[in-house]
Amino acid sequence: MADLRQFEALKAVHAEGSVTAAARRLGWGQPTVDYHLKNLERLIGSPVLTRSPRGSRLTPVGMLLLDRAQEILTLSERAIGDAREFTELGRVRLRLGTFATAAASILPFIAASIGDLGIGIDATVEEVPTLVDQINRGALDAALVFTVPGYELPFRPTVDAMEVYRDPLMLALPAGHPLASRPAIDLAALLSLRDERWVFATSADDAIDRVLTDAFAAEGHVLDVAIRTDDFQVLLGMTAARMVVGIIPSLATTAEHPGIVLRPINDPSFVRSILVATTSPDEAGRRPSPAVRHLVAAVRDGFAAVRVGAGASV
Structure with missing residues (x-):
């Protein structure tokens, strides 16, 4: 049976051009390299090297074997790496930051999914500007945030952000409007609602409010903001009381609301882009840890389930 060290010796000789240089590359003695190559030749019944005073090169049989050997060595490294990663997962707790509606909709799914792998979550619920600051500082392993088209979040270069869901924005109106x-x-x-009173978020930089105010500002209108709140139940209650109108993400409308009519807005600007942002411990490779990669996969699966559920309810 072939020995992986035979393949490593063959690969090193091909890369370095001599058995002596291959030994230095591998940190082995030259007799050890020769030993493995001769055993390989006995195994296949044909020379794998042509030796000369100028060095060594692979024979056609050696080149054919090298092609397969590289695949085998790569698979072997991946198998060992995957096994080590799986062993490490049970000792990991991840710091996940999220905004409120994402926490309510998919956090239970995420916790259950990666909990089966032995990964724990320490979750915090914050507003998006705070989450962006925390992920930029490395205070979180991952963060669920949102923005709207045309408004980029100020992530540092060491942060990777990937869209996982597009959340349509709905206009909340009182019944009978x-x-x-x-x-x-x-x-x-x-735009005909320019004289209405509106509910806005607490933060002056809220992305949903900005896309709304920009649409009205383009027509020369400034909206009357009656109240600022981050509680969507307050928005819906005041709308039902005919005191205001407002914009609400579809993820926040999971139940029936008496006295409220929710209508989709047919404009591509009125959608919330939900992102999962991660930091990498290796700035050169920009590759998150195995546990974080499992977390990102669970986030994507969770929002895929939300998307299917939303489609079924239409």
């Missing part, structure tokens, strides 16, 4: 009978709201209808 003149626009409530429409199945969807186009931009012209939305």
Whole structure:
């Protein structure tokens, strides 16, 4: 049976051009390299090297074997790496930051999914600007954040962010509102609400509010902000009381709300892009740890399940 050290010797000789240089590359003695190559030749019944005073080169049989040997060595390294990673997973706790609606919708799925692998989660719920600051400082292993098209979040170069879900924004109207009978709201209808009173987020930099105010500002209108809150239940309650109108992400509308009509906005700007951001311990390789990669996979699977559920409920 072939020995992986035979393949390593063959690969090193091909790379270095001589048995002596191959021995230095591998940190072996020259007799050890010769021993493994001769055993390989006995195993296949043919020379794998042509030796000369100028060095050594592989024979055609040696080159054929080298091609397969490189695949075998790569698979062997991956197998060992995967086994080590799996062993390490049970000793890992990850710091995950998330905003509130993502926590409510998929955090249980994520915890159960990676919990089966022995990975623990220490979760914190914060507003997006705080999450961005924490992931930039390396205070989190991963963060779920959101933005809207055209508004980039200020991540450092060491942070990788990947979109995992597109969350449509809905217009919340009181039942009986003149626009409530429409199945969807186009931009012209939305702009007709310039004299309404609105609910905005607490943060002045909220991405959803910015896309709304920019749309109205382009037409020369400034909206009347009646209240600022990050509690969507407050938004819905005040809307039902006919005090305000507002914008709400579809993920935050999982239950029926009496007195409220929710309508999709037919404009590509009115969508929330949900991202999972991770940091890498190796800035050169930009590759997250195995546990973080499992976490990202669980996040993607969780939002895929949300997407399927949303499609089934339409």
